[in-house]
Amino acid sequence: MEELPRTSGLWVEQTLTKILEVLSHIPGSKIIGRYIKRSHQNDPMRTVFEVILFGFTVAYFLASKRPYDQRTHVNFTEEEIDELLKEWRPDPLVDPLTEEQKKLLDLAPVIVGENGPKVHIKGSDGEFMNFTSTDLHNFAHYDSLKKAAVETIRYAGVGSCGPAGFYGNEDFHNNAEADISKWLGTESSMLYAQDNATAPSVLPCFAKRGDVLVIDQAVNISLQIGARLSRAKIFWFRHNEMEDLERQLKYACSLHKKGALPRRFIITQGLFDYTANSPDLKKVVELKNKYKFRLILDESWSLGVLGQHGRGLPEEQGVPRSDIDITIGSLSAAMGSSGGFCSGAKLIIDHQRITSLAYTFSATCPPYLARVASEVVKMLEDEQVGPPMVAALRDKASIVYKTLQRQKHIQLISRPDSPLVVFCLSDSLAEKLDTEAAVEQVLDAIVLESRKYGVLISRLQQIQEFEKYTPINAIRLYVPNGLSESEVKNAASLISKAITKAAKQ
């Protein structure tokens, strides 16, 4: 019995010596040993402290190896897992469509043959005046543009076969970018292959976690998605209400107490997709300067439509383009091409060319579309062609607006000269109908009745699950510049007639 402590003491000592011996062979261990000895001599508490610190470090690193959700992890045996696997029944890949969705699908028109101001649609006879085409100026059918497009295809083929970083950037793209910059008066621009993919890719390049976005509640889906993807802090202000904007700006600023300054942006549109209204840009710029925000303006619908040369809302309201930090635009709306673009200072564009996902990880748009965009910009810039064309479009839009203004069953939401005419049912009618479903039914009836009169229109389409705010139940017309004034007038009264008829049902 007495042997034990002695032998074990010996064993401990032997092992320790051995360990020290081994350790002493490790290069640098002598220095560490000396350090420990000396620090222990000077301040024994320090050794204790350092040992605790070391233990803590080891514990910390071991702990962080454990994945996060293992905290709620349940340990199962293999048999239990097999049991659970047998029990698991996945949902079907997709749910079947609801009646409502089926009806929407049925109402979606399929154009037979050429698309344009006058079209034929599948399932109906006769010609329709087309109030659903986004190609407002009917650029798709300009002979000069067709010629340019064919020339380009005969020179460069259809697709570009690669992203911009990988030789997909042709001179046509570079020229179009330069032409757009020159037209708008910005330093630099870049093209995206789809308009809807532009904003979701632009915003995350500049707004990151911790940054601040103050956004109009009615912005289109791309901006909403972009804002969400950026992970920035979002403040929504009521549609076009400048007091509320100021309140939100103040509030957003007040939240920043210390630490690095966040980047702050106001996001609004030149002409809103959903309401076809415009903000008071002067006021927005004033507020942005006052609170030191930057302005991102989505001009998808205002380019080619607002301002004398179609340069958008800034031109119309006399705000210099330099006050807008980032301009996002669509080439597939009134610009007769396809895709989107972003425009601004050189650095803003250069930075995006490397960090923007939809740009770096996607093929460039077909060269012919870039060429068409160039040609369209040149047309709009041409004093003889551009201003009269843009003015004509707005005149036609006003005709529709004035005609529909007299219709009591509806309420116009859009601004008077917007070629996107948005209206919903009047308050009195909506009240009478009571439910949303009934309202939708009347709207569908208006669409169908108009079609009976030979005017192709459709409802404002939004997907509820993705929209931040409840979609507006409305009808949106795209006034085509390809129809003559009298035709537009005629169509507007037919739509009005259809509304009366539908409201009576």
Place this chain on the structure above:
Amino acid sequence: MAKGKTEARSTDQLNESEFGHLESEKYLYEQRYIPVQHFEDDENVPYRVILSTYLMYFILILIGKMTDFFASIFDKDYQQWLLPHDGYAPLVTKFDSFYTRRLKDRLGDCFSRPTTGVPGRLIKVMMRRFAERRVFAQLEVTGEVRDCINLSSYNYLGFAQSVGQCTDAAEEAIYERGLIAGGTRFNGGCSDMHEETEKIVAQFVGKEVAMLYSMGYATNANFFASIADRHCLVLSDELNHASIRTGLRVAGAVVKVFKHNNMKNLEEMIREHIAQGQPKTHRPWLKIFVVVEGLYSMEGTLCNLPELIKLREKYGIYLFVDEAHSIGAMGPHGRGVCDYFGVDTKNVDILMGTFTKSFGATGGYIAGSKELIERLKVANMANVYAEAPTPPVLAQIQASLKTLMGEINPGEARERLQRLAFNTRYFRLGLLRMGFVVSGHIDSPVIPLMLYHPSKMLAASRLLLKKNVAVVLVGYPATPLLSSRIRFCMSSALKKSDLDYCLQKVQEVGDEIWLRISQQTGKDGKRLRKSFEEAQVGLVEAALDPETNLEFI
């Protein structure tokens, strides 16, 4: 050589520079799946390479930091854009842009080279020089245009052409249908031509129905939100494309990443997650998706489809395969990975692909069951909010698919497919024999050649351009910092003599900057270090032999 547009050239000349003629009937290979081929890459990089690469980055970062220090004092642009001023935070932070400004910009002239004309067999590269720096490096074109052999474009089947049936169809579409679709698919932009094209696409890929979108990236970025939500689990390969990752984030699904092509890891994760259920609540998942790519565009690896299908059967998961690069390029009929592995497409729930690559058009598609597509029609953002594909693009898609299905120019499909397959094997084996580190599957037309060192990227790209070979560099952030690479994309448009020329040039460059560092040994037990002439002996036969195995060459 400058911009003399179409008129100046006869059709014959044009043909040759866009699509070289077939030099011998021998240079055709019908793709065949041999089950022994590997899916995972376990290239062991020598330590000296890893160390020197890190050292190089360290020096670059050090110099960059020093330059930044001086720039913050002297450079006005720098102060204005990268430092806070007047109460504004900088739009781009020093930190975020450091990699671009101080590292990538040094290679500025190797990326985004502007081109002109058809990206066919040859590509016209517009030469540039560095101009004055403005925060980022600036480049200006010199006016010189150079005809280079194109190993860079995704022109797998050589459909990028300015003549031929596809271009004719596109031109006709412009005259008959106009330049653009004129609206979204759901409203105002849907024409009978779209429906017709969708039928052809569905028939080609072997699914019930298909749906077209005007951009491949947006197809993925918007797709997942329509079918998955936060009660769904998505198991995603770690190397999946940015568009897929964006799409999954938009959907808000719970995403777990599995190791590239590691089926064991994937199965473990499936078992684990089904057993555990949703986080916190432990309720069962509503749906589980496995999302992979058919052909990985940076690695040249194929997904392990046979295994994936087994897992799908066993566990009831839904399988999504992104065929952006594999459609057209893989399989004896060019119908993608299902065709290559000889499995029925009904084993894959969702097939996605793009037309930007093999078909010389643009846009993407989703193919699946009727219910799926109907759902997408009403609940997919790209369908409801974004513009529809344009008529000339549709025409190009139709014509190229019909060519592949033998409805137009019978016989052409065979040539295009088999030339691509041959070129792919020939070039890859050539590189391997010469001792380059090449990753990926033997039949993959994407052939990455590993460079590792950042400085070698610059050297390789410039030297090859000097020898009139246009190549793509891929580095961080598209790949890990360590594995910078050149990526060669094969094409049916290339002739065998082009490949020989390129192999020779790559060897020259490889000798100059020390790229032949493969650790692999050949049949004779010696390290693979053949010269071009030695490598060429029996190369055609090896490329044509379906049993050729990358591990014993």
